[in-house]
Amino acid sequence: MQKKIALSLVIGTTLLTLIVLMILATRKKDTQETTLPEPTEINKQQKEGNENKKDREEWIKIMHAAAPGTDWKKMDAELRFQKMQERAEQYKLKGTRAGEWDTLANDNLIGKWNEVGPFNVAGRMRASEVDFTTNTVYAFSQGGNLWKSDLDGANWSVINDGFNVQDAIFLRKIDTILLMAANNWGTQGFYKTHDEGITWTQATGLDDVSIWGNIFDVEMLNDTAHTILLLALEWDYDAWAWNTCLYRSIDTGTTFNKIFCWDEATYGNSNKFALWTPRYGMPIAYIAAKDSLLMVDADATITTVGALPTTTGNVYMLSGFQNTTDTYLYLASANWTTNKTTFYRSADAGVSWDEKGIVNFTYFSLNSFNASQKTEGNLWYGGVNCVRSSNGGTTFSTINEWYDYYGQEATKLHADIPFIQSYLDTITNAETLLISTDGGLFKSANYGVSNTNITLVGMRNAQFYDVYTYKALPEIMYAGAQDQGYQQSIYDIGGNYYFEQIYSGDYGHLVSSDGGDNLWMNYPGFTMLAKSGVDLYTWDFLGYGNLWIPPLMADPLNPEQVWLGGGSATGDSYLYRVYYTGGGLNYEKKTYNFSAGSAGSIAAIASSELNTDYWYVMTSKGYFFYSTDAGVTWTKNSVFDGPDSHYFYGSSIVPSKTDLGTVYIGGSGYSNPAVYKSTDNGVSFTSMSDGLPYTLVYDMDILPEDSLLFAATEVGPYVYIPAENYWYDFAGLDAPYQVYWSVEYVDTIKTLRFGTHGRGIFDFKLFEEEIIEPPVAIQSIPTKDNFTVYPNPATEQLQIVSELYFPSAIISVFNASGKLVMQQQNVGLNKSVPYILLLNQLSAGVYYLEVNTGNKKSVQKFIKS
Secondary structure (H helix, E strand, C coil), rough: HHEEEEHHHHHHHHHHHHHHHHHHHHHHCCCCCCCCCCCCCCCCCCCCHHHHHHHHHHHHHHHHHCCCCCCCCHHHHHHHHHHHHHHHHHCCCCCCCCCEEEEEECCCCCEEEEEEEECCCCCCCCEEECCCCCCCEEEECCCCCCEEEECCCCEEECCCCCCCCCEEEEEEEEECCCEECCCCCCCEEEEEEECHHHHHCCEEEHHHHCCCEEEEEEEECCCCCCCCCEEEEEEEEECHHHHEEEEECCCCCCCCCEEEEEEEEHHHCCHEEEECCCCCCCCCEEECCEEEEEEEECCEEEEEEECCCCCCCCEEEEEEEECCCCEEEEEEEEEEEEEEEEEEECCCCCCCCCCEECCEEECCCCCEECCCCCCCCEEEEECCEEECCCCCCCCCCEEEHHHHEEECCCCCCCCCCCEEEECCCCCCCCCCEEEEEEEEEEEEEECCCCCECCCCCCCCEEEEEEEEEECCCCCEEEEEEEEEEEEEEEEEEEEEEEEEEEECCCCCEECCCCCEEEEEEEECCCEEEEEEECCCEEECCCCCCCCCCCEEEEEECCCEEEEEEECCCCCCEEEEEEEEEEEEEEECCCCCCCCCCCCCCCEEEEEECCCCEEEEEEECCCCEEECCCCCCEEEEEEEECCCCCCCEEEEEEHHHHHCCCEEEEECCCCCCCCEEEECCCCCEECCCCCCCCCCCEEEEEECCCHEEEEECCCCEEEEECCCCCCCEECCCCCCCCCCEEEEEHHHCEEEEEEECCCCCCCEEECCCCCCCEEEEEECCCCCCCCEEEEECCCCCCEEEECCCCEEEEEEEEECCCCEEEEEEEEEEECCCCCEEECCCCCEEEEEEEEEECEEEEEEEEEECC
């Protein structure tokens, strides 16, 4: 019966969504309601996106508060690498499984992880690669995960859930080795895997980069050694100045040697350095180095080709085309001041240059410029939109406007273009263009004239800021995403949930005091109320001084009003009561100034379930405030234990469900503990950090009776065991090591629901006594077949659902006589995610399906009707 109710509600809300979207499309600009906002995560020089990107970066920086000299990004990166190594060892023990109950956290927690979705709303994609020998496409998502699928986008599987490495700028496959580079600051940045993503090794020789610098350009020569060249920005501690340095590897990225450095005083900063090599041509590379074009061969010999054209640009990007006789080079020179990019072309390998056309925007990333490897003169350049040229950069045309994507997701590029790459099948001479966007990966076979979204289904890389579960029907979820807006689940297939984007942009802090009938959330610039999920009302923020996405607290007594941690005309921080009245939203600004005494912006707000007059506020600089009269008066207390507690950014407040006056707070823990506890209503605090690494706690929630406290952190999910006064990582083997941004306990289904910033939603279902299936230790090895197939008999396709995680399997089909009639190699299988095998080439009959994972072969019989 509940399923029928859920289906009816879903159908109703879907119809309402369509109505709302039509209204939004026709609404006048001067109405109170806000129309679809421009994508907010765009290049910092874009006129429309400048302030939003700058503010978001500042917001992230504030949240990761740390003492001067503390490199929080490096701390998190090293911890992620350590976790990857530990999980890889567990994989070797054959400990991967699904469907059973895990015993975790030193035997204190029993449950199982399930991936929820969304399965149809992709987020930002980064570096890509194509293996034409198996028709496999690989692509990194912004959340730090490496994915692969068939070249047409079928059967996406993630192959490195155990290792989160963000901002990928280079990805290549050589035989069975995958190589990648990231431009993360303060890390060595180059990794390789021999087992399709389970185990990764770091390159050596990049110590100077990892101390204080980053990789920003990487190319691989077309020689037998697969020589890798990279450019990196690093600090010269002897000269006390910046250098741009060239490194080389001749052992497929195992070790690097420094070849040459250009000091900033003489050659300028790294923005005017760029690297390009013909992927399918001669084993040479070209370097744009301020005023000169250089050439580097496989032996690392550097020669000067000639002078670069005189430009007014701030940043260089280099690409090219090479055939058997000629080499053409293209230089994109972006000017931040004028917000224009000028293009130059050389038809003689850089000896001379001609100025071509100009576009009125700058790049999204240094990987947003590329040239065709098949036909000279075809160029692509990406900012918010992607433009193309067929005449060497003389003129450009927009492939489509960013807003064309909505309603045409299958064929129109999403806004923001982080990576563009052309691939040539050297056997068929067919060219494939892949364009990464903030809304998935697109493929084109005609130079970008038409494009196909190959991540429309199966790419589960949503970047959520928050998730809220509709309490009456927990299969209905609402989510606020980075750039992919406010979303709602609309249906599920076998537990794999599909979502619909209701509103574009960035949304966070979803709160409600009536189970979701009145759902409040924030966008950078306004507060929004969603009544019944889709009836939307907005109110614009006043003044400044609030966080980019400021916190909200649902009013515990009135679901049609919310409390906002806002700014003011003077930049100070106040609470605002925002309420629904007369078909719109109104507000009341309260009088207490929380930023007095340099306390910072309001970062978290909460009230006690035991007494709704007990309110709490935390600020971005670690100050704590409490009220016992529902916010009429406030008491400030900044006393924490430890000498560096003033580097604490408070992101989460969790009042006890059993003891009035007991409250837990979580936040930045790079220079101090990340979680504190007070038992006297905030008068004093003690740290509770044993077992919790130095990282950021984004969100926390607690079980009834205060039995367990859960934390969503920068490096994974953690649980606090009061009896041991200790925190445990409880990702096990089935949850991704990802940025966990939100967590909520859904009591009706006894589940912890986590929102991640790169892998969507993951549920941890708690074990209940009435469930007769016994829990198992994480090292248990299943003895039954590891997969199921359906439907059986099958007509057009067979769905294979694995109970285990396998990054590279071989699927073979044999006829009744034992003859091999079909085979798929290098197949990625994610647990509980169907792999679709098309049967159109098989005649009717009895067949045997074999799944070979390298360690085990499993066979099941099926009938093709």
